[in-house]
Amino acid sequence: MTKGHSVFQGCITALPTPFLEHDHDRVDFAGLLTLTERQIGGGVDGIAVCGSTGESGSLSVEERLAIFEYTVGLVRGRIPVIAGIGATDTRTVIALAQGADSAGADGLLVTTPPYARPTQAGLVRHFSAVATATSLPISLYNVPSRTAVDLLPDTARKLAAEHPNIEAIKEASASLDRLRVLVEETRLQVLCGEDAWIADAMELGAAGVISVVSNLVPERVAQLVRCFANGKGTPAGAPALVESLAPLLRALAVETNPAPLKAALEMLGLGRGRLRLPLAPIEEANRALVRKALVTAGLL
Numbered sequence: 001m002t003k004g005h006s007v008f009q010g011c012i013t014a015l016p017t018p019f020l021e022h023d024h025d026r027v028d029f030a031g032l033l034t035l036t037e038r039q040i041g042g043g044v045d046g047i048a049v050c051g052s053t054g055e056s057g058s059l060s061v062e063e064r065l066a067i068f069e070y071t072v073g074l075v076r077g078r079i080p081v082i083a084g085i086g087a088t089d090t091r092t093v094i095a096l097a098q099g100a101d102s103a104g105a106d107g108l109l110v111t112t113p114p115y116a117r118p119t120q121a122g123l124v125r126h127f128s129a130v131a132t133a134t135s136l137p138i139s140l141y142n143v144p145s146r147t148a149v150d151l152l153p154d155t156a157r158k159l160a161a162e163h164p165n166i167e168a169i170k171e172a173s174a175s176l177d178r179l180r181v182l183v184e185e186t187r188l189q190v191l192c193g194e195d196a197w198i199a200d201a202m203e204l205g206a207a208g209v210i211s212v213v214s215n216l217v218p219e220r221v222a223q224l225v226r227c228f229a230n231g232k233g234t235p236a237g238a239p240a241l242v243e244s245l246a247p248l249l250r251a252l253a254v255e256t257n258p259a260p261l262k263a264a265l266e267m268l269g270l271g272r273g274r275l276r277l278p279l280a281p282i283e284e285a286n287r288a289l290v291r292k293a294l295v296t297a298g299l300l
């Protein structure tokens with residue numbers, strides 16, 4: 001199933017960043033503690049902070065560094081902590097990488113630079129500069145729907161060949177065939193970036209998933225990933241687990257992530273649901289859909 005030991009394996013939960021409701025939108029570190037301990041108790045293999053689900057684009061560099069340091073200290077080595085360091089400016093990404101390293105993070109999740117729309121040559125230079133500036137293991141993160149740039153397999157292969165600490169790629173394009181190519185034609189650990197594809201991706205040889213829905217049901221997603229450990233076809237228990245996740249996946253897609261997730265967590269008593277602008281609370285009709293999904297999934 002995998003290509004050797006790495007921090008980029010198994011069920012890794014992409015944590016949201018909780019905010020205090022009446023204190024100038026400051027980071028709610030007590031809320032982050034609650035969410036983190038719930039994931040560890042649920043048996044996940046790692047957590048990723050300050051990624052897309054963590055509203056990284058709305059966090060200052062100082063806030064992200066504080067989250068890295070706090071989370072690493074809280075986890076105390078029980079599971080890997082992966083720091084999301086994506087940004088448009090390469091210099092900022094390098095500063096975040098070095099700050100995450102100083103904080104004791106176990107790995108880095110690096111998006112393609114949003115908005116700038118670099119060429120493939122620009123992507124090579126960007127990721128190479130980051131990889132050269134740190135010894136931490138790196139996962140590339142390809143999410144064209146958010147960044148407007150697609151990291152092609154040939155580019156990922158070139159980066160992996162040139163930089164040993166580039167160990168993985170989170171693939172969140174709209175193509176399972178792309179994921180298959182990355183598994184078969186690169187040395188990278190391939191992480192599924194679409195929760196709806198977890199079982200399909202694991203069958204194709206993915207190393208794991210960086211998941212949003214595992215915020216709600218960490219035990220189920222961890223079990224789904226682990227039941228593929230022997231690498232021999234579709235395990236008997238997988239279809240039932242996939243079916244149990246389906247209503248939650250539909251609910252989490254009603255508006256832009258992490259707005260539906262934060263609404264769901266608030267309904268479960270796990271946060272205030274606060275978002276930073278430009279994200280806004282989900283519409284009331286969609287809140288009803290989220291609540292119905294939580295009931296269907298046995299969570300409410």
